[in-house]
Amino acid sequence: MAGSLSARAQDTGTSNANAPRAQAVADAEREKAKHLEPQAPPRGERKFDHIEKNIIKPIFNVNGPALKFGGIPTGGGFSLGPQYTRQDLLADHLTWNTYVAGSTKKWYGGASSFDFHDLANGHLELRADGGYQNSASVWYFGEGPNSSKSDKTDFDREFTTAHFSALGHFFDQKLTVGYTVGGLLVLVGPGNLSGTPTTQTLFTAADTPGLTQQSNFITGTTTVQLDFGHLGFSNPEGLQVEADDSQFFDQSGRQANFHLLDTEAAYYLPLTNGMRTLVFRLRNETAFAENNQVVPFYLQPTLGGPDDLRGYDRYRFYADGNSVATAEYRWSISQTLEMAIFGDGGNVYQRPGLIGFRDLRGDGGFGFRIKNKQASVMRFDVGFSPEGIHIWFVFNDVFGKLSRIF
């Protein structure tokens, strides 16, 4: 296996007598040539390869069986379960995902979805999904702005859903419009939180519509998303607008026909080459009930929690409408860490006509975000309000896309 002195070396006149330096190098090369071994990664990398193959990839597999982190409604605590995903179907145009998950607060649920994406040259997306969620201890403090924190109760909320969606993406994904038709089966019962009274013991059906008798619904949701912004370095830049209008058609004859309009606008103003960002967000959720119809409490808009009033309990305020305004100043600590100081202000109101500034609640706080380019991988926010200090550790963007619980 020994090599020989190359033609190149000889060209430069490296013979033993006249070129001892070159000869010494060539001798060392020949010596190494006797002991050549196939190239292999360093020991640490080999160990990591093993861990990645046998632990990391099975847990986070994006195309096959894996572990599901999350997957239950907000408030359920840390959740985990098995999932199966296929992203390679129909030439990567169909993503199928199925999971079941349970949480530390004994919430559980599961769902299966089929997402046909990048159809019609990337302009069309079709989706079908169905799921079941048992949220065993959703907090309820009573309706309206004057509900008392001391009236904290919990109830069990079971939603069984099915949806069919069609979404159109236009102008280089800057505009998305879509419609979703679905069904919602509801079952509400006493919560399981020890030391907290159940909603049924403290409130009555008279002041809490839907508490004792629930409806099933056909739903239809129109979605419009407009992105007037563009990519930045730590955050997006520009204006993003989104609106969902959901119609609820009561199928149980309990006079619960209404529609829910959810609108949000966020404006990202970059400073110092995008290393600082001012973000302003306005959001309004209003339920419009038809004459003599009611909005059941389990579908009422809520305020409080990691995505709106961060100084208040999750689900702190229930009513037929709410508004929230947020301002955040974010600054980059490093490419993977960002800090923010924020202020949230908002209120709830019991009829659409009462929208305004009365009964405002406010908070302030600061947060850390672990970043992957523009997305927050993890968010740690601390909110301060007259009702105390609340610490949130969540895995989403505070101004992410509108989400629906139904």
Place this chain on the structure above:
Amino acid sequence: MVRVQRRFRQALPHLLGFALAGVTACSAQQFLPDDPLTRTPEVAAVGKINVQDINALYNFAHNSFRYKSPAATDSRGVNTLGEVPDSSWFTNRNINSLNIEALKKGGRIHGAPEPPYTVVAAKTEGVSTGFRIRDARGLLYFVKADPPSNIEMATSADVVGALFLYAAGYNVPENYVLIGRRGDFHLSKDAKIKRTYGKDHRLSETELRQIFDRIPRYRDGSIRLMASLSLPPKIAGPFRYAGVRSDDPNDLVPHQQRRDLRALEVLFAWINHTDAKGENSLDTVEGTGENSRFVHHLLDFGDSLGSDSDIAKDPRHGQEYIVLPVTWSRMYTLGLHSADWETVHFPKEMEAVGNFTAAAFDPLAWKTNYPNPAFVQMTPLDGYWGAKRVMAFNDEQIRAIVEEGRFQDPKVVDYITHVLESRRDAIGRAWFRQVLPLEGFRIVDDHLAFDDLAVQYGFSSPSSYQVNWFVWHNEVQQREDVLGPESSQVPNTFKSLAAGSYIGCRVTLDHADKRSVTIYFRHDGDNWKLVGISRTTA
């Protein structure tokens, strides 16, 4: 394997890695008859060759958390002048003597792809659109596109970056700007597409159309791509910036100690190539039998200049590592105190440039995306060597290479050229302060003569130097000082020295300056031949 590597590592100081430490393995002499070595001899690569793979996640995490520079060690793989001999890593190209045509051509001997082009494969993963074509001659090219927001930015960076690094002495692929029409591209019936999640499938016309839909176009409808000629077929995978290949007999010097790899940081800083990771390299085995050699290439310069391939470069790139160290003071100052680089002006009106500037560029503090094991061990001497390569490019040469980016707007060429000139000068100023930047030592008319690069490039005014002469007893590696005036005149007593004798001198600026250069000459009968240079740093 570890034992074998350790054995060779122990032998290295005595071999190529000279650094005036002695060559005891072969002789007690400091200098050998063939010093200074101009080419590293290489033997045939005849072992079993595995294609090396680097785990990108491990490499990122491992190096990110070892960001603190280890204690500086002398570089190896240099000759007695401190220069890097020619090898399968590096070729001493005399930049000053390269004419404009040669610079523009670089190592590109095959020429740009010739139409019609046959698309033979495509990919859907990765940050930029890419596919492979065979041209009319059957040559295989890897093709990449610009992001829709910045036409010309990434494709020009890949071409311009390769040309600069080739001229500087490194092995790079043949990269070309390809401007063509959609009709020039035809789909091979055997073309495959590598999908993100699925297996390879036959590439359909619809999928090819979707790929082309993502490629930005000029107003006349023509499309612009970067085509990189496929390297020779015997691929051995990327090289690492640390350790040696156990299957390459010529790979004796740990890569993190190679001057040509350490000082690559200076060249990368110049062209702002922040994505300096092992994965952006490729070892090939070229030649057959006794002539087979590993050849080490640098790849993928789409992150150079103002480009981050799929977006204009993040202002933090080049200034801070992605993860650590964190500037914790930014927490309690609420970001109200901005670093200089955070507020620089980028030419947003020129999308082809991206974010590229010389403002707030500090050559000594410039950083890659995450720590590179060779770069973090760079010493001032390595930096000086790299700075000499950078400073060798004159304004006309820089412009000539930038023009190969084939920008439509001449202002873009002007801007990038100007920025590169400014960054070049910043590099020269910074690194030439670390050592006495004296070169071209010779004895003319019984006087020591040399060139002060700082003066030559206009960074400082001429200085007077003190020269202390000595006789060098090469067999016992001892110097015998010669008393006399501290002048450049060679002492008269040296005239009686026989052929084969050695003399030397130590050049200093003044006694307070720690920087010095010690030069060694050997009497070759009629002339004094320069055989060794050693430098002390500031």
